[in-house]
Amino acid sequence: MGLNSNRVEDFSSHTGNTTVTTTVRVSTEIPMPAPDAATMEIHKVCMPPKKTTFQKLKHRVSEIFFPDDPLHGFKNQTWCKKLVLGVKSFFPICQWVLEYNPRLFRSDIISGLTIASLAIPQGISYAKLANLPPIVGLYSSFVPPLIYSVLGSSRHLAVGPVSIASLVMGTMLSGSVSPTDEPILYLQLAFTATFFAGVVHASLGLLRLGFVIDFLSKATLLGFMAGAAVIVSLQQLKGLLGIVHFTNKMQIIPVLTSVFEHKHEWSWQTIVMGFGFLFFMLAARHISMKKPKLFWVSAAAPLTSVILSTILVFCIRSKAHGISHIGHLQKGLNPPSLNMLYFNGQHLALAIKTGIVTGILSLTEGIAVGRTFASLKNYQVDGNKEMIAIGLMNMAGSCTSCYVTTGSFSRSAVNYNAGAQTAVSNIVLASAVFVTLLFLMPLFYYTPNFILAAIIITAVIGLIDYRGAYKLWKVDKLDFLACISSFFGVLFISVPLGLAIAVGVSVFKILLHVTRPNTVVLGNIPRTQIYQNLHRYKEASRVPSFLILAVESPIYFANTTYLQERMLRWIREEEDWITENHESTLKCIIIDMTAVTAIDTSGIDMLCELRKMLEKRSLQLVLVNPVGSVMEKLHHSDTLVTFGTSSVYLTVGEAVGDISASWKPQP
Secondary structure, X not given: OOOOOOOOXXXXXXXXXXXXXXXXXXOOOOOOOOOXXXXXXXXXXOOOOOOOHHHHHHHHHHHHHOOOOOOXXXXXXOHHHHHHHHHHHHOHHHHOHHHOOHHHHHHHHHHHHHHXXXXXXXXXXXHHHOOOOHHHHHHOOOHHHHXXXXXXXXXXXXXXXXXXXXXXXXXXXXXXXXXXXXXXXXXXXXXXXXXXXXXXXXXXXXXXXXXXXXXXXXXXXXXXXXXXXXXXXXXXHHHHHOOOOOOXXXXXXXXXXXXXXXXXXXXXXXXXXXXXXXXXXHHHHHHHHHOHHHHHHHHHHHHHHHHHXXXXXXXXXXXXXXXXXXXXXXXXXXXXXHHHOOOOOOOHHHHHHHHHHHHHHHHHHHHHHHHHHXXXXXXXXXXHHHHHHHHHHHHHXXXXXXXXXXXXXXXXXXXXXOOOOOOHHHHHHHHHHHHHHHHHHHHHOOOEXXXXXXXXHHHHHHHOOHHHHXXXXXXXXXXXXXXXXXXXXXXXXXXXXXXXXXHHHHHHHHHHXXXXXXXXXXXXXXXXXXXXXXXXXXXXXXXXXXXXXXXXXXXXXXXXXXXXXXXXXXXXXXXXXXXXXXXXXXOEEEEEOOXXXXXXXXXXXXXXXXXXXXXXXXXXXXXXXXXXXXXXHHHHOOHHHHHOHHHEEOOHHHHHHHHHHHOOOOO
């Protein structure tokens, strides 16, 4: 727990199949009463080395923004070498391209073609999820992977459209602008939101503010993604049931109401084929999960389903007029869309807000996926470089008819299992999409909408992690509350507000920990100088006439009132216990500050006020082991003068021994 400086450490050594454990203990005993002061060495609590204000500021800024010391490799290098290192740092492709060989290319081309078979149908499906033309999904699977392969530092991240960002963009934009009534304006806002998402990504990376996305805790995202997956799946009932008129709302009640209000539009042919292909893809997914070596079964299932369903609808087109299909898709590469960016008008605020929300969500997913697969292969992914790469990728994408893209977990998992070695797999993916855009677009004319709905359901159903939610319940109830709040907020209110509620719960949790820090009473473990939680360690015992308290957090303005009230309550309870058990009168309060990593002026004022209150009650207040920054502030505020040097000790054991020795009658 880090409550005092006396610890027990175990050093284990292994010989053959036998483990030999040597325990090193602090064996200095404090008899009760304590030994004379003359026989005990009392260590002073020293001040930290003196630094100028500029040095302190420089160190603090460095710790906040540069914890990884990114310029470490540039030290003691020539200007030529620094230039080469700078180019390699900004363009990670330069770090491995010179060592690239045919063996690596063979692995990358297999993995690239494998993820292309998944990315092409997913791109079309996710574009419809964002209420965009299906062709935009393919455009977004062409340019961004090429840019990421040059700028990205992950070897396994497969970039493209993702379900969550598509859903959020579609929900936020369609709430104000109809994609059917004003398709051009809707498309302009989508590209503009993508541009601002890229600006958010790149800015966070350049300013090294990646810690901002940490406010989206895993618990929050778990509930958000599960709620979004349920809503997305229910929305796809429109395609699976063949419903023509369907609600654009994204809450569970309007969606279910719309499903049953339009029962007369249900098409039995669509239902049979749609649920049949859905079962086929779910079965393929289950097989791949049970047997990872058969990952290709799940990866090939979407494209196989698209091909089979398209052929089937083409063959029965004269008899099945109720089955809706994609229709004409324009051939050709991405048209420029720089002139469509919307920087002036009444909907600009909507585009910026959508870009920020989708940008943070997509960035969180992309960084998490990249780090996950990097850890499996024991290499490092620079989070700030990834933010810059994803940001530039989206900014360029917004100018080439693409919408928000990031690293996809499903495609990255397929890429990893297919044996990808470098980012060349993204180039192969883009090449496959390039061929599709130029030559294969007419083949998608009869692709039915029900197969796109089935692909989306298959992709998002994996976002519902009920095991993770159960683990949250067992481990941390507040995290579970954040998860559930996010889940039901998305289901019953809206996707953006559900996310806002979850973030609010997470922030509330932070504030709760800050404003209500943990305080414990310490007792002495017999025949040692170790002091631990009295209620946790049964062998620990109270020290007569002493109350030893430990504060396990920084002392800030937000918690000073609580800490003062809680300490006075500990003192009152200790005095009541002494009265009931007829023990020695309470004389001294010791505050172990080992875990107090920081203090502000309000905290210092609280300690001074507490000391004055205790002096009026003939109680002595003693501080133990203040860390360097705390000690420095106590010194500069002249608090150490009022306390006196005899009221600050290095360890609890020394404080107890020295103070108790001073109470003995002197000869």
